[in-house]
Amino acid sequence: MGGRDVAAKTVDALERLTVAYRAFSQQMAGAQGLSPLQLQLLTVLAAGPPPAANVDALHRELQVTQPTVSDAVTALIGKGLVTRRRDPSDRRRFALSLTPAGRETADSIAAQRGELVSIVETLPEGERETVLNSLLLLIAHLHREGVITVARTCLTCRFHEMHDNGHHCTLLNTRLGTADLRVNCPEHLSA
Template sequence: MSDFNPKQQINSVSSKIVAGLERISEAYKVLLWEKAKQLGLSPIQIQILIFVNYHAIDLCNVSHLAKEFNVTKPTISDAIRVLLKKGFILKAYPSTDSRSYAVQLTESGKEMVNETEHFAAPIKHQFETLSESNQNNLYKSIYQLIFKLNQVGILSVQRTCFGCRFYEKQGSQSYCNLLEQQLKESDIRIDCNEFELKAV
């Protein structure tokens, strides 16, 4: 029986969670589309601008962006072409291969990020009404789910502590060998700038 069948959800908490996450994903899409329509951009263009603003240039090329957002390279290339035309980004060539380029924000691109990056604020506000304990428990479930979805190939990119070469489990305690400190549950990161993939 489908997880989206209300009868299935009656006796299955996991089905209720799946249905609930689907509704939350709809909320993100609605908020992103509203912002996109206001500014004459597409949702993926907004996502690219925000991502480029906060990540290293070696992650800001067509190949990686396609993996990051689980879309095709032509979709990313089309979005980049529009952003270049609008003057929000420019091409950069971090390697000697002139065929391979990354993108960087222009000043107007940075201004556009300021206009768009808080599109999910209404959702964050609702999380902030939860107790600290409930927030921490929810966050733990989320970062574990992201890692597991990556492990089974559904999410192609993750930069959580669990997949990082600096992460170590010491008994029941998490430890970061880069920071040289133990990690509380709330210290575990979903998107770490120092992330380096653990060798298999």
């Protein structure tokens, strides 16, 4: 019963965070003359790959439909922030990339996002690590249940092992402290 309460309160807390992040994201997007999805696309394109810079990979990454991503990409191209060219490695696909203006906008978004990072940084270091660990654990569970479709984190990776209660990456052959755990690892392979 108590455990169920904690689970329900955890979902309530996630909802609060989602509402707050959505509001923050809308504010950032509005300041740049973008929709929240256009802002997400610029952020993902600036950080990646992964994911691959094409509509198919991006719609899976952001868990929205392909036509929705296509429309947002068309709008970004119209705004001069993204270009689209045929992918030389797969002629059926178009590869997307940021224009210099798109890169500048993505940098400005990253700077605004830094405000949130600064707030999280005010938590004591131990608590920050506890939060990160718990979130990665939750992401792994939600991924296993199919709620989160894409997760390139250590706890969902086939190279991740626990040794003596510590995290270990068998690919990099190194022990990982909590602060070393990755949220978007380019070497990740699904477990």
